Amino acid sequence: MNQLVYLVPLFPLIGFLINGLGRKSLSxxxxxxxxxxxxxxxxxxxxxxxxxxxxNGAVVVDYFNFINIDSxxxxxxxxxxxxxxxxxxxxxxxxxxxxxxxTAYMQDEEPQHYGxxxxxxxxxxxxxxxxxxxxxxxxxxxxxxxxxLCSYLLIGFWFKNDNYNYAAKKAFVMNRIGDxxxxxxxxxxxxxxxxxxxxxxxxxxxSLTPFDVTAITLLLFVGAxxxxxxxxxxxxxxxxxAGPTPVSALIHAATMVTAGIYMIARSNVLYSxxxxxxxxxxxxxxxxxxxxxxxxxxxxxxKKVLAYSTVSQLGYxxxxxGVGAYTGAVFxxxxxxxxxxxxxxxxxxxxxxxxxxxxxxxxGGLKKHLPITHLTFLIGCIAISGIPPFSGFFSKDExxxxxxxKNPVYWGxxxxxxxxxxxxxxxxxxTTFLGTFRGTHDQEHHLHESPSAMTIPLMVLxxxxxxGGFVGVPEIxxxxxxxxxxxxxxxxxxxAHESSKNTEYVLMGxxxxxxAIAIIFAINKFSKKPELQDxxxxxxxxxxxxxxxxxxxxxxxxxxxxxxKFLKDIIEKNVIDGAVNGVGKLVNxxxxxxxxxxxxxxxxxxxxxxxxxxxxxLLWVNDNHLYQYISKLF
Amino acid sequence: xxxxxxxxxxxxLFSIGIVGVLTRRNAIIVFMCIELMLNAVNLLLVAFSxxxxxxxxxxxKATVAGSEAQLFVFFIMVVAAAEVSVGLAIIVMMYRNxxxxxxxxxxxxxx
Numbered sequence: 001m002n003q004l005v006y007l008v009p010l011f012p013l014i015g016f017l018i019n020g021l022g023r024k025s026l027s028x029x030x031x032x033x034x035x036x037x038x039x040x041x042x043x044x045x046x047x048x049x050x051x052x053x054x055x056n057g058a059v060v061v062d063y064f065n066f067i068n069i070d071s072x073x074x075x076x077x078x079x080x081x082x083x084x085x086x087x088x089x090x091x092x093x094x095x096x097x098x099x100x101x102x103t104a105y106m107q108d109e110e111p112q113h114y115g116x117x118x119x120x121x122x123x124x125x126x127x128x129x130x131x132x133x134x135x136x137x138x139x140x141x142x143x144x145x146x147x148x149l150c151s152y153l154l155i156g157f158w159f160k161n162d163n164y165n166y167a168a169k170k171a172f173v174m175n176r177i178g179d180x181x182x183x184x185x186x187x188x189x190x191x192x193x194x195x196x197x198x199x200x201x202x203x204x205x206x207s208l209t210p211f212d213v214t215a216i217t218l219l220l221f222v223g224a225x226x227x228x229x230x231x232x233x234x235x236x237x238x239x240x241x242a243g244p245t246p247v248s249a250l251i252h253a254a255t256m257v258t259a260g261i262y263m264i265a266r267s268n269v270l271y272s273x274x275x276x277x278x279x280x281x282x283x284x285x286x287x288x289x290x291x292x293x294x295x296x297x298x299x300x301x302x303k304k305v306l307a308y309s310t311v312s313q314l315g316y317x318x319x320x321x322g323v324g325a326y327t328g329a330v331f332x333x334x335x336x337x338x339x340x341x342x343x344x345x346x347x348x349x350x351x352x353x354x355x356x357x358x359x360x361x362x363x364g365g366l367k368k369h370l371p372i373t374h375l376t377f378l379i380g381c382i383a384i385s386g387i388p389p390f391s392g393f394f395s396k397d398e399x400x401x402x403x404x405x406k407n408p409v410y411w412g413x414x415x416x417x418x419x420x421x422x423x424x425x426x427x428x429x430x431t432t433f434l435g436t437f438r439g440t441h442d443q444e445h446h447l448h449e450s451p452s453a454m455t456i457p458l459m460v461l462x463x464x465x466x467x468g469g470f471v472g473v474p475e476i477x478x479x480x481x482x483x484x485x486x487x488x489x490x491x492x493x494x495x496a497h498e499s500s501k502n503t504e505y506v507l508m509g510x511x512x513x514x515x516a517i518a519i520i521f522a523i524n525k526f527s528k529k530p531e532l533q534d535x536x537x538x539x540x541x542x543x544x545x546x547x548x549x550x551x552x553x554x555x556x557x558x559x560x561x562x563x564x565k566f567l568k569d570i571i572e573k574n575v576i577d578g579a580v581n582g583v584g585k586l587v588n589x590x591x592x593x594x595x596x597x598x599x600x601x602x603x604x605x606x607x608x609x610x611x612x613x614x615x616x617x618l619l620w621v622n623d624n625h626l627y628q629y630i631s632k633l634f
Numbered sequence: 635x636x637x638x639x640x641x642x643x644x645x646x647l648f649s650i651g652i653v654g655v656l657t658r659r660n661a662i663i664v665f666m667c668i669e670l671m672l673n674a675v676n677l678l679l680v681a682f683s684x685x686x687x688x689x690x691x692x693x694x695k696a697t698v699a700g701s702e703a704q705l706f707v708f709f710i711m712v713v714a715a716a717e718v719s720v721g722l723a724i725i726v727m728m729y730r731n732x733x734x735x736x737x738x739x740x741x742x743x744x745x
Binding site: 607 | 652655656657659737738
């Protein structure tokens with residue numbers, strides 16, 4: 001089985017090369033087949049690897065020495081274990097569905113841009129696979145940077161729109177801030193342990209001082225903050241909705257943004273050694289979950305609501321990691337990949353039907369026009385709201401139960417966030433699909449259900465959103481939590497939370513009841529009378545995202561631009577240009593003066609010659625004899 | 635007679651020669667000044683050779699010390715004579731071409 005491992009990232013790479021190089025000559029249908037087919041091939045190989053891991057355990061496949069300097073050896077190796085094989089399935093499985101969906105969604109693009117789109121998408125899948133398959137932090141970093149690049153390229157896919165380019169730039173810069181933290185952590189690890197291999201690092205982790213562990217884990221978490229859009233580096237993710245909707249589904253919901261969670265789950269041995277970092281992760285996660293949920297309450301762009309919802313759900317995952325429920329976090333990554341990809345693709349289907357209208361105030365009553373989209377979107381909303389037996393319930397409940405065991409306040413705030421989640425998701429649902437149509441007559445005339453290339457992925461994801469949670473049914477509900485047993489070989493430092501059965505039943509009951517109340521309230525409130533006016537008072541603050549973008553703009557962007565302007569106008573003009581031009585002027589002037597020496601008068605030349613001879617003699621014979629002799633002479 | 639007088643005389647002649655070369659424009663006078671410098675050097679050579687001979691003579695009556703310098707002077711005279719003939723020829727040619735023996739007149743290469 002080991003010889004199959006390299007095929008997983010190889011297929012998307014081949015797809016990237018073919019689509020990228022042949023984008024001007026290949027036909028659209030061929031590009032779509034290549035783009036999706038390579039991911040399907042990867043998915044099949046991933047399935048084989050997954051069952052191999054399940055039956056025979058983890059493998060590490062070493063290919064070649066990537067870096068070999070003195071005692072530092074970093075090999076290009078892939079590690080296929082429970083965690084990475086699960087992520088492989090999520091990436092290639094959901095990725096394949098989204099590729100299929102894209103073939104229809106991007107049909108209006110010119111063939112050349114269509115090819116470019118699929119090339120980027122394949123390159124993204126390739127980078128993401130490297131990220132999760134690498135057997136050391138350096139390979140992970142290659143993938144980490146690769147997905148950041150693809151995210152940038154795909155957010156700015158419609159590069160003729162300046163706003164989209166700005167959003168792409170913002171995402172890239174914010175990710176770079178996080179990447180710096182990641183990179184420093186890897187350097188720190190190599191400096192202290194001399195290796196970046198997971199196996200070696202975790203085996204020797206106990207030799208690190210507490211300070212080193214805390215610093216390394218915090219720096220790694222800075223990387224996760226950037227990639228997984230946590231406070232304070234989250235503002236790029238909502239702006240990243242500038243990209244095509246399937247991109248938002250694949251990169252900014254299902255896969256790339258969960259890289260931070262993967263990285264922390266992978267490093268769980270290190271994280272469990274530092275209580276400080278664990279608390280920081282839990283608190284940042286919780287604050288992000290609540291903060292972005294409040295913003296999502298008042299957004300009117302269908303994709304922005306989902307974007308803030310994604311940030312919020314990522315916050316839950318970090319809360320899970322922070323309280324030691326690594327399995328719960330990974331479980332939530334999986335179910336979130338299903339239902340959030342479903343929701344984004346559903347939103348894409350709506351946008352497609354509405355001819356690129358994204359404002360939910362101009363929608364309404366789409367239920368009868370888009371029956372399949374409506375049904376699958378509803379399933380996604382129920383799943384994310386945490387209603388049993390949909391998948392979101394099991395994963396979210398596991399995180400909340402672990403949070404309760406750690407600190408009941410975490411649980412209380414988590415449930416409040418879950419209630420907000422249910423509320424804004426059904427506000428979105430009710431405003432979009434219920435009530436009466438509020439768009440133009442022309443739009444209503446053209447409303448249509450999307451083609452089957454779009455609806456089939458929706459149906460598959462809806463099915464997964466319904467049943468995806470059954471791999472992690474907790475024991476108190478009569479399940480075995482198969483995922484927990486599967487992942488236990490990697491997530492060795494999982495904190496077992498022991499609560500009595502009755503407590504857990506009560507906790508579940510409360511969270512489900514609150515979510516159900518929020519859902520009913522939201523449907524009643526918005527199905528008949530949606531919010532069409534701009535919000536007033538506090539709602540206005542939420543609608544403007546707590547003015548965080550403006551705050552960052554004032555404090556960071558403006559000051560940086562002011563510094564840059566100072567450098568450009570003062571330093572550049574006077575100092576740099578002054579030095580360069582000054583040297584030029586000096587040479588020019590001195591040569592002008594030097595030219596006068598060459599007068600053409602023979603007498604002058606001889607005079608210089610005589611003077612030079614006198615000088616040379618004085619310099620040469622500067623010992624005392626000459627002076628003595630001359631003084632004796634006169 | 636002390637050697638200093640000879641040195642002073644040679645120095646004076648040489649300086650006159652240099653000043654003449656630097657200040658005069660007439661090619662023939664410049665030429666004469668060059669001869670003056672050459673002869674100042676000759677004088678110095680002869681004076682030093684005589685001094686060497688006198689110093690060595692008290693110890694050894696058969697000495698030939700200093701004679702190399704006097705031989706050297708003859709060589710300089712011969713070379714100077716050859717140089718004069720070439721130099722005068724150049725001056726004659728110059729006069730034929732530009733009707734002047736002013737050295738500053740030969741500034742065609744300037745600028």
